[in-house]
Amino acid sequence: DAGVTQSPTHLIKTRGQQVTLRCSPKSGHDTVSWYQQALGQGPQFIFQYYEEEERQRGNFPDRFSGHQFPNYSSELNVNALLLGDSALYLCASSLGRGTDTQYFGPGTRLTVL
Amino acid sequence: QQQVKQSPQSLIVQKGGISIINCAYENTAFDYFPWYQQFPGKGPALLIAIRPDVSEKKEGRFTISFNKSAKQFSLHIMDSQPGDSATYFCAASMNNDMRFGAGTRLTVKP
Numbered sequence: 001d002a003g004v005t006q007s008p009t010h011l012i013k014t015r016g017q018q019v020t021l022r023c024s025p026k027s028g029h030d031t032v033s034w035y036q037q038a039l040g041q042g043p044q045f046i047f048q049y050y051e052e053e054e055r056q057r058g059n060f061p062d063r064f065s066g067h068q069f070p071n072y073s074s075e076l077n078v079n080a081l082l083l084g085d086s087a088l089y090l091c092a093s094s095l096g097r098g099t100d101t102q103y104f105g106p107g108t109r110l111t112v113l
Numbered sequence: 114q115q116q117v118k119q120s121p122q123s124l125i126v127q128k129g130g131i132s133i134i135n136c137a138y139e140n141t142a143f144d145y146f147p148w149y150q151q152f153p154g155k156g157p158a159l160l161i162a163i164r165p166d167v168s169e170k171k172e173g174r175f176t177i178s179f180n181k182s183a184k185q186f187s188l189h190i191m192d193s194q195p196g197d198s199a200t201y202f203c204a205a206s207m208n209n210d211m212r213f214g215a216g217t218r219l220t221v222k223p
């Protein structure tokens with residue numbers, strides 16, 4: 001039973017560029033949440049996707065957008081990258097809305113130069 | 114935006130000792146309180162979780178104590194082992210909107 005997978009593992013971009021991160025949820029899960037974890041900090045909620053729609057959003061600008069596909073996998077897109085966007089981006093999956101048990105992937109380490 | 118405060122930032126415990134990490138939350142609408150363990154280079158892994166209708170939950174060496182009136186909860190790790198050395202995060206959630214504490218780096222010395 002595959003857990004949550006994310007790709008790529010590491011990514012280096014320059015300011016102003018755009019990036020796309022990918023996530024495949026745990027088998028049987030239909031809800032995907034994205035988090036940003038800065039070095040030495042706890043994860044911060046970006047948004048959640050369920051039934052291919054963004055259902056909830058944290059305090060992140062519109063430069064952060066996402067998508068969920070019919071197979072429940074998801075993408076996180078970040079436009080106009082800033083140095084401050086350097087972080088570990090975590091994807092978590094869960095089953096259904098309103099359930100709180102989330103399983104995290106290993107993350108994508110994004111470095112913006 | 115911080116709604117969950119976690120302490121201490123770091124903790125050093127001898128092997129076999131008890132590790133205690135504390136968290137306090139502000140929003141009484143939170144209804145799910147998990148603890149996650151994170152090793153370097155890995156994503157957080159769910160350890161144990163509690164809902165506010167229960168004051169204590171134990172799973173193996175890990176126990177959550179929950180004080181609803183004080184809006185505080187804590188993680189106790191009994192018989193701490195060097196393999197427990199990791200960063201621990203508390204979190205509070207409502208409708209899958211999960212807010213994390215800043216983390217506690219636990220070191221268990223052999």
